[in-house]
Amino acid sequence: MRPRFDLLVFDWDGTIVDSTAMIADCIQKAAADLGLAVPTLERASHVIGLGLQDALARAVPDLSATRVDEFSARYRHHYFACEPDIVLFEGIRALLVERAEAGLLLAVATGKSRRGLARAFETTGLGRFFESSRCADETHSKPHPAMLLELAEELNVAPERTVMIGDTTHDLQMAGAAGAGAVGVTYGAHTREQLAQHAPLMLAGSVDELHRWLRANP
Numbered sequence: 001m002r003p004r005f006d007l008l009v010f011d012w013d014g015t016i017v018d019s020t021a022m023i024a025d026c027i028q029k030a031a032a033d034l035g036l037a038v039p040t041l042e043r044a045s046h047v048i049g050l051g052l053q054d055a056l057a058r059a060v061p062d063l064s065a066t067r068v069d070e071f072s073a074r075y076r077h078h079y080f081a082c083e084p085d086i087v088l089f090e091g092i093r094a095l096l097v098e099r100a101e102a103g104l105l106l107a108v109a110t111g112k113s114r115r116g117l118a119r120a121f122e123t124t125g126l127g128r129f130f131e132s133s134r135c136a137d138e139t140h141s142k143p144h145p146a147m148l149l150e151l152a153e154e155l156n157v158a159p160e161r162t163v164m165i166g167d168t169t170h171d172l173q174m175a176g177a178a179g180a181g182a183v184g185v186t187y188g189a190h191t192r193e194q195l196a197q198h199a200p201l202m203l204a205g206s207v208d209e210l211h212r213w214l215r216a217n218p
Contacts, residue, residue: 007157007179008099009148011166012120012189013048014112019086020167024050024189026082030074031060034067037079047169048189049111051136078161088124089187091207096129105155108133109147109164109174131155143173148182164202165210171200185210 006178014020024044033036036059039059047055056063056071063071100106104150106129110117114135121127132154140146152159167188172195175182184195184203204210 004165005104005105005161007105008151009107009109009151009162009180011049011164011168011171011188012108012112012117014167015171015185016088016092016108016126017086017120017124018049018089020045020189021081022082022086025178026075026078026130027055027059029078031063031202033074034063034071036060036071037062047166049142049166049170051111051141052113054136054141055111056095080194083119086123090124090177090206093126095207095211095214096126098211100129103177105131105157107131107151107155109142109151109166109171110134111136111142111150111170113137113190140208141169142168142173143177145174145178148174148178152178169194169198171199174198179215183210 010016015025016188024041027044044059048058052072053068056068063143108117108130114137117133117135132151134218136145139150139200148164149159152162159179163175163182164171164183165185166172167185168190173180176198176201182200184200186192186195186203186205195203202213204213216217
């Protein structure tokens, strides 16, 4: 029987790597550095997955346009200091190896910049598993469907035979707008309740649970 999906598209932060708490902390520290209102952990976490400019506009609404570059520089200062400590979620490497060996196409759609994703691919050694990727600084940011539609077209896969796997409502909204399937993981930035509002095919509480579902629904 033909598999249900041909293309698995993964978010990066909060789905493949355990970085959400660190990213939120860096947003908070950058706001404090500039004397701005420090967003709550919930607010800072909610914008993870968006492109940096969109994320800042939502997390730090009193940030003026003239200080965006200054804030970005402070955020990157804190992020680069923590970046070497980012680790993969347990079991994610085995999941990617198995799905790739099963003949499925794998890709990444992320709010990271291209330079940031290139560093992540290099440090984790996971880049070889992905046929392609899209970053927020080279197309529309999530939840716009462009990332998924561009990947599907590039890899010659129909959107309805594509599934987006991510930890935020931005990922699930993007999938819905693109006509793709969506799977939410609840071990990242957004809560199970928030993700459930967007009718995903399933919600995985762990990489192991996600892996089992992908085996059963290739």
